[in-house]
Amino acid sequence: MSCKGMLLLAGVVLALGSSAEAGEWSxxxxxxxxxxxxxxxxxxxxxxxxxxxxxxxxxxxxxxxxxxxxxxxxxxxxxxxxxxxxxxxxxxxxxxxLRRHPIDVILMKRMAAAVSPSDKRACLEHGKFLWDRELNRVWRAVLADDRGRRFTAQEKKEMIGAQRKWIEFRDAQIEAIHFFFGKRRRSSVSYQRRRSSMPSLFAEQQVIDLTRQQALRLGSLLDNH
CATH class of the missing domain: 2.40.50 (OB fold (Dihydrolipoamide Acetyltransferase, E2P))
Structure with missing residues (x-):
């Protein structure tokens, strides 16, 4: 399991009782x-x-x-x-x-203002960070939900197990995405240019969408509960 996956599960277990941090609206x-x-x-x-x-x-x-x-x-x-x-x-x-999620709006505005491929890559890194945060926030809300009744210990264990399997799926998909777009890069291009190339940007967009879709899917549980 990747380090990111381990951090996500640790956040699920340890952050349920934490209060929201103060901060300006993004x-x-x-x-x-x-x-x-x-x-x-x-x-x-x-x-x-x-x-x-x-x-x-x-x-x-x-x-x-x-x-x-x-x-x-x-x-x-x-x-x-x-x-x-x-x-x-x-x-x-x-x-x-919402017609458009605020994270999508933030990312769209940043990408429109980005000039170089490296600027766009930095925008995508920020988008990935925001969707990771959103996934963790929604996941904590799902586990803490007590409408109707609270989860039993066994139910919570099954929920965490399902999320762990999704993390394994996500990590495997990320590898596949990078393999696919990686084969399109020219071997003569430098490492830094490869990281800023259009195939690399497309790959990062695909990676972001994996987390985005899971965050929205988990959020729909709260909406329909």
């Missing part, structure tokens, strides 16, 4: 409130409907919001995507309904 998108519907759907101007989890902001408070109230879809690694009320500074998790 992404903020201004949106306007329209209305809300049960169960836990907040509708925004423009037709976007967000499935949220009422926690720091209660349903009765949202009921008092006026149409057109300014809100933010915000994101930082510690919280994931949230709906932020700028008047109070409080926020609630967004479970689904």
């Amino acid at each position: 992404h903020k998108e201004s949106v306007s409130y329209r209305e809300n519907h049960d169960p836990s759907w907040v509708h925004l101007d423009g037709g976007q409907a967000l499935h949220v989890s009422y926690s720091a902001i209660k349903w009765v408070e949202v009921e008092r919001w006026k149409k057109g109230k300014r809100l933010f879809v915000a994101y930082k690694p510690e919280t994931g995507a949230v709906l932020l009320d700028p008047d109070t500074g409080r926020h609630i998790p967004i479970l689904s309904g």
Whole structure:
């Protein structure tokens, strides 16, 4: 098993009780409130409907919001995507309904501003870091979920075992991706140029998508629970 896989599982077991770190928002998108519907759907101007989890902001408070109230879809690694009320500074998790995940928006903007292949590679490294953080955050939320009832010890063991198998699958896929794109590189090109070549960039995008899809898949468990 790779070191990354071991760190992920260690984080699962050890970080369940840790509190979110303080930090600035990595992404903020201004949106306007329209209305809300049960169960836990907040509708925004423009037709976007967000499935949220009422926690720091209660349903009765949202009921008092006026149409057109300014809100933010915000994101930082510690919280994931949230709906932020700028008047109070409080926020609630967004479970689904986003047209584009904030990490995708961050990566798209950085890639658009990147000039050289090495700049683009640095952007992809940052995207990989953010999706790794998101996967760990969502995984902790899945294991800690107590709606209905808490997991039994055996159920939690099975869940962790399934995630361990996914890590093995991911690591094998990463090797296959690098083998595939590696054979396209010219042997005469220097190591540094190979790392910054377009095949290398495509490979890193594929690697990122492995973690991205798993993070979204685990997040959907919370959305449909």
